[in-house]
Amino acid sequence: MPPIPESVSELDRHDPLAPFKARFALPEGVLYLDGNSLGAQPLAARDALAATRDQWRDELIKGWNQGWFDAPERLGDLLAPLISAGKSEVVVTDNITLNIFKLLGYITELQGRSRPVILSEGGNFPADGYIAQGFCHCAGFEHQVLPEGGALADYLDDRVAVVVLSQVNYRTGRLRDMSETTALVHAHGAEVVWDLAHSAGALPVNLHGSGARYAVGCTYKYLNGGPGAPGFLYVHSDHQNRGWQPLSGWHGHAAPFAFDGDYAPAAGMTRFRTGTHSALTYAPLEASLQLWQDVDMAALRKKSLALGELFRDCLTDLLEAEGIDDITMPQEERGSQVAFIHREHGYAIVQALIARGVIGDYREPGLMRFGFTPLYLSYADVWQAAQHFREVVESREYLEARFQIRSEVT
Template structure:
């Protein structure tokens, strides 16, 4: 495929109209929406309104007048539509790590006769760190057990209380079969907790259709909620009345403004809320979620797979002599909205690309990671990105000393 064919695909793309809804810098090819989503143009005005009018003018009355207090539920119900959940099954609060802790601890309380959290070695580190910390906190024989993807299903036995996995692997983009893993867990009497950080807004997710028990997700990747946007958590309705929150904060109380000295859990999933909602961040996130809800998920997924396949094929054809190894599944249906290549000089190559305005990222030890957010990435972008990669490799540009100096964030 040549650049003219890519431009023709862009011209026929049903999602092309969304590109102008994002404030992308001129000359930048942004292939890192899997790490931080681009800024929706409407976000700045929305945040300014919250700051200047709702906070600045209406002050504390905005909790009622502008429904600030309802934001965790309102935005949660919108996200539910993106992840196959029912109204009332998703709430927005806290960070992904905090929500993992809350749901892991609550899940273990639902299986008091079991002591094992099962995960995989290549799960996102914070998921493993939270599990390790919880196991250390609980003691009493609790254990984090790890199994590789090929042996994972067989490792779900009668000792496992919770299977905790990331749906789309952050490093390779490989997708777990959520329905099958959940089925195996249920058959063994275990619960499931899915991390949707690289799934929500990128690939079709059907939590209720898969009978998933719990999930968490990120607000600042494909949902375009801004850096550090709050996370969301999901719990199937069948668990709501039996969940015991490990962080029993005032927003999870049955009557927060009764100021009762004794904790009583709220009805439903509201009991998993903890502290005061971050209003400005939630307002920004809502803009990104509303924008995502305008898109057709089937079209989004089809374009995502097509962009990834085009990128992988072009890298193979035009950069194949330079030592790149595909580190993502070759089958586009088996990966999320990212394509990763391994290279011994991956960090320096990514830095050279960034200097040229092609923004991807690096994940240790040797992964170049490129995300394809279909609402604002086009086919011609992919062509140009690979041309830059070819130039970086053929010229030896990547080997400039400045590109080898490691920054704090990679």
């Protein structure tokens, strides 16, 4: 591999986010472009997990009085500024699937079940559609799908109760205009639940500024909370305290330790909690969210786009010569990822890169996805990853039989 060009080293020397890399535990010899699937490990998260492990041993049940019980609200308040939400508007709990179900129940109850349709997106991560289907099946609503590329306005009418939309598409990285879309949905008398899985921690999310009332997201991607770290749920303060959510659990009760026979929802976001949560998953996430308090989101966005452009610029000629489609969106409509398609060999190319320690990921059909996480990726890392991509493709090493074997989980 040629030496890193001076122009690339220069970018790193002037990078205001460069010091964050030392706050992560990164394995040797890995260039990690998959922080959009599972974020890397903050050093402080390691320590926090070890401390909670000892707290379980030493404090036993008393740990619940020492920060475990109110972690969902405390971490929600730490997360809120990253998505321009206010204090007491975010709770960290369960996962995206369950949180969407809660919001569909909550919103349709507020609407008096006056509209029968739940609309979800085609061509996006299908989990949001699966749970919309489950909700409809259970609660007696009708599920409809907005096809990929379809104009949302054409699918909104007075039968639509709620639309579930991702701010950033998991495949293409397409960024929706949250303000414009929210206004459109509200103008039709419907509500929108925003899924921030690929935007929270990837770019500045402006919930308050865009008029968004409801959102969900995860914390194990850009927010570095650990594998399967809990999800979160946002309700604008003006829309809180209006009804039940259907997954009514004792941690969401107004007085959980009174052991009343009847459910009475707690005030604020607490009612969106269900049962006992894992203290061990909140500890590393809390440490990571504390690290995030120091991040300038505008600088993050600037570097995210610059890293993606560097990667693409290094490969323009190669992609054209090899017939690999670059479906990456223009910068203003992009999350924090670059997406290439090669129907025939996309899977094998990604496997060959992984064998070299360059971790991107693959999504059917044919999509090679590379995520850019400005806190722990340098410009030099990205330049090197692009060189590996070039070498893998030019050398045809992806044709080796070992790279064709599909693993169960990719």
